[in-house]
Amino acid sequence: MAPISIDAAALLTSVQSIVPEIIVVATAIFVLLLDLAISEEKKHLLCGMGLLGIGVALFSVYALGQGRIEGFSGMIVHDGMGAFFDVVILSACALTFLMATGYSEWEGTHKGEFYSLILLSTSGMMFMAKGTDLMTVFLGLETLSIPIYVLVGFHRNRMSSLEGALKYFLLGAFASGFLLYGIALIYAVTGTTKIPVLATMLYDPRILASPLFLAGTGLLLVGFAFKVSLVPFHMWTPDAYEGAPTVVTAFMSAAVKAAAFAALIRVLLVALPGMQPVLWKVLWGLAVLTMTVGNLSALVQNNVKRLLAYSSIAHAGYILVGLVSGDVLGGQASLFYLLVYAFMNMGAFGVVMLIAQKEDEGYDIANLAGIGFKYPALGALLTLFLISLGGIPPTAGFVGKFYLFSAAVKNGYIWLAVIGVLNSAASIYYYLRMVVYMYMVTPDVEVAVPRPPRILFSMALCASAVVVVVLGIIPRSVLEIAERSVLSLLM
């Protein structure tokens, strides 16, 4: 047997393309080991180490830039799109760690495995966002999902946490099965799992007409739809979001969604543009269903976590609107919105986390009563995040939605835009309901006493608020970066 020759230069580029991921994984392992070495009182060091690692990873993304670096014989690529999503996912992860500084103390999640699971999941997301081979995407998906299953059930003594974890695990396992089966069927027809190669093969009308290929594509979509919680594959979302430790819920809502959408965007825009004539109808229907069901269900929720869970379903629908049109403007809008969404949604969860003194009971909407005047800073922040989620100028949420709907109008999907804005208007009602409780309802009992935020926690909230306001007023540069990222994909 001849020895396998190693192309040193190719290996170097390969490693280079995944530097941020390597740093994150290394940090995860280091945190886990450090946990063994330090005493109980010094557990906050774990969080600090994690933050340091995330910072270095972010810097490495910056250093790599937006240039295209292919690695591992085309299994993975660091391009503008990959860099953009690395930033989104790492930011979400950083916000999670900043918030965990306080949360872990209150709820007892100051454990090495907690932090290292979040980091491992983050690395999976980053791989998923950069995967140019369906197998890489699948591996990324599994790497991100398994730690999340554990994290959702991290509060072993809370029934709702366990229930959420089990539901998420069972449905998630099915989703992974669907995804893998879809990949297998696509491979059976085309003989490849490489996304760019698939794109070239779709010019062959025989492949497009093949029922196996269509079934494969359908299953692939179902797999993604589970992860980004599109209706009707959203059943797990409210339970998992409600049961999970809130800091994990915030992380899931922002980062998992970003990663899964990243892979979906790559597949739709690179591999399947040939299927656009068929696919847009499916996506159109999914987007309408997701927005409408998400918003209507959110209207009647009294638990803030469930409310935000349904709102996050609705937001997946808005983002899908950008993908229906399948052009650069739509992709750019989706990217921008995912970034903005990460900050505004995590910000909202952060404030809610402070106000609720206890998991389960603390998240009743009535608990917000009177907060606005007693704690003006918290009230103002939550209001800001909520109006941004509702898409009211001059916040970043408005600019994002504006871009999404203008992509739809530009490509002639007028009704989709109309349904979208009507949904957006309906959503204002439940966001404002929380504001009504904060400012206009006199509490029956005493006003809830929020937990005093740690400095790092306050930093996370302030950073989110700054992003929401600044991107609402001067979105120019980020929009241009998003545009370049989508263009890098189509090169």
Place this chain on the structure above:
Amino acid sequence: MDFINSHILSLMTFLPLAGAAVILTVPGGRDNLVKTIAAVAAFLPIPLAVQLWFTYDRTVAGVNVASQFQFVEHYSWIPSINVEYFLGADGISMPMIMLTTIISFLAVIGSWNIDKQIKGYMALLLLLETGMMGVFCALDFFLFYVFWEVMLLPMYFLIGIWGGPRREYAAIKFFLYTLLGSILMLIVMLALYFNTTDPETGGHTFNMLHYMQQSTHNGWLQGFDVRILLFLGLFIGFAIKVPLFPFHTWLPDAHVEAPTAISVILAGILLKMGTYGLMRISFPMFPDVTKWFVIPMAILGAINIVYGALCAMAQSDLKKMVAYSSVSHMGFCLLGMAALTPAGMVGAAFQMFSHGMITAMLFFLVGVVYDRAHHRDIDGFGGLAAVVPVYTFFITVAFFASLGLPGFSGFIAEAMIFIGSFGVFRTIVMISASGIIIVAAFHLWALQRVFLGPLNPKYAQLEEINAREIFCLAPLAVMTLILGVYPMPVLNLMNASLIRLVDVVKMVI
């Protein structure tokens, strides 16, 4: 000085916002400091408005000619979709800008007795002023929309937090109605954006003045059916704000619950945004559809006049009565605009200005009596003229102005509207004219029940109107009287532009 002159509209728009920011930094408990800062921030635009008044060139029209706009500021804002920061004034916006500065300042003074969360209240009031000024100055549709929405939230909070017993309901109703209108506007804006091209660059544009050049319209905008849909979308959006029947139901609720100064702003300025939008956006951008739609508009105007007046007559709550009288008066604006004659259009614009002052007076006056008696039931008073003669004097002036007595500005406006529209639709105008009788009737009837007749002994000790309240009312009363005798200062300001507007709409065959 140069900076002030070249950024005068921006300064007028953002000085209140700066004031709001300063207020938020004031430590708690310093209520008087907060009020003083708010008053200064709301006052500063007034000298600038005076400056505008003296430097505005009344001979050029504006409307659809970019080079004729004055005090223009034009910068790129979001270049990737060609959004511009584009402000400018012409004869349509000038009176509204003046009105906004005056009413906002008086509203701050009128809020002096608010004691709950004064910091938040004043900050929101100033933010509201920024939104309103922005709407009247913006010449970029995106910018217009942003200001339009920016104005929504402060209003929502001001009604919802500082309002009466059913404030939550009223606030959310106001918010959802207006939001529905603005999302319709958003869709139309997107449709316009993607179906017009900037004649200079060839790209898409949000520039309103480009939208008014019919030659820039392509794609969908060439189909008349689509144009009708788009026009109706805009029309409903603005009609909710005016508010036109059948979209008016939020108005009485909002007014009854809102605190006095907020009612003043709501009726004095916010309602005018609806008719302003029609003049600035709907009419010149869709002149062909406007001509097709004049009869329905005139009918809606007539319904507003008569129905609003009848509703006002049926109210037992003084504030609700005034609110419905606004519905009736805004109907006149629509009737005048629909006629598409110079007299009708100028009358409508003058009615916007005049009604802004008169209704502001009325709401201030209702607030005065409510502060003292803690109710507004018309039949719950009686013979107050004997106890509070000065107050009675002011309310009589305001009521007479409101019912259109000659000598007050409201008469001039209504007379012009009738003169302008009578030749165009006779029957509708004759029906509308009956509204005047009803308007007169309910004003006089209310005056009689509250101030005349035997004194209700409960109110024998009623406190007379104080100096601060007179300070809010006197300028408005004096202006109403002066403009009622000699309306030319305001008419000169807007004549050229409105005549151009009529021409722009009429020239299309």
